[in-house]
Amino acid sequence: MTIYFYSTRDRYGCFSNFSPHGFELEGVYWSTTEHYFQAQKFAETPHCEQIRQVKTPKDAAKMGRDRKRPLRPDWEQVKEEIMGKAVLKKFQSHADIREILLGTGEEEIVENSPIDYYWGCGADGSGKNRLGVILMEVRQVIRANPENIQT
Numbered sequence: 163m164t165i166y167f168y169s170t171r172d173r174y175g176c177f178s179n180f181s182p183h184g185f186e187l188e189g190v191y192w193s194t195t196e197h198y199f200q201a202q203k204f205a206e207t208p209h210c211e212q213i214r215q216v217k218t219p220k221d222a223a224k225m226g227r228d229r230k231r232p233l234r235p236d237w238e239q240v241k242e243e244i245m246g247k248a249v250l251k252k253f254q255s256h257a258d259i260r261e262i263l264l265g266t267g268e269e270e271i272v273e274n275s276p277i278d279y280y281w282g283c284g285a286d287g288s289g290k291n292r293l294g295v296i297l298m299e300v301r302q303v304i305r306a307n308p309e310n311i312q313t
C-alpha cells in the first residue's frame with residue numbers, strides 16, 4: 163500500500179523535510195533537511211549561513227524561495243543531488259526514523275503535497291514525487307550499507 167506523507171504531524175511525518183531531525187554536513191549542524199536544501203541555493207554566499215541559522219524550516223523555505231536573493235546559476239542541475247545528500251544524512255543520523263523508513267519495506271512513498279508538482283505528487287497525483295523517489299533510494303542505500311550509519 164502506498165505510503166503518503168506531508169505534514170510533520172502525520173504518521174510518516176518524519177519523512178517531511180520539515181521534521182525536526184538535525185544532522186552535520188560540511189562541518190556544521192543543520193536543524194532540518196529543509197534548512198540545508200534551501201541554504202544550498204546560495205552556497206558560498208552569506209545567505210547560506212543566514213538561512214542555516216533561522217529558527218524554523220518554514221522560515222528557511224520562505225527565505226530560500228524569495229527571489230530577491232539571487233539563486234545560484236547551476237541550481238537546476240544540482241538540486242536533486244543536494245536533496246539526496248541531505249535526506250541520506252538525516253536518516254543515517256537518527257536510528258528511530260531510520261527504522262520507520264526501513265519498516266516501509268518496498269512500498270511506494272509519496273509526498274502528498276497539494277501544491278508541489280516537483281518534489282511531491284501535486285493536487286491531482288500527476289507530480290514527479292521526486293522527494294518520495296529520493297526517500298525510496300535512501301531506503302535502498304541504507305539497507306545495502308548498514309555500516310555507514312551513525313549510532
Ligand SMILES: Nc1nc(O)c(N)c(N[C@@H]2O[C@H](COP(=O)(O)O)[C@@H](O)[C@H]2O)n1
Pocket residue numbers: 179180196199226227273275277278281282293
Ligand atoms: N510544506 C511544504 N510547503 C510547500 O509550499 C512545498 N513546496 C513543500 N514541499 C517541499 O518544499 C521543498 C522544496 O521547495 P522549493 O523547491 O524551494 O520550492 C521540499 O522540501 C519539498 O519537499 N512543502
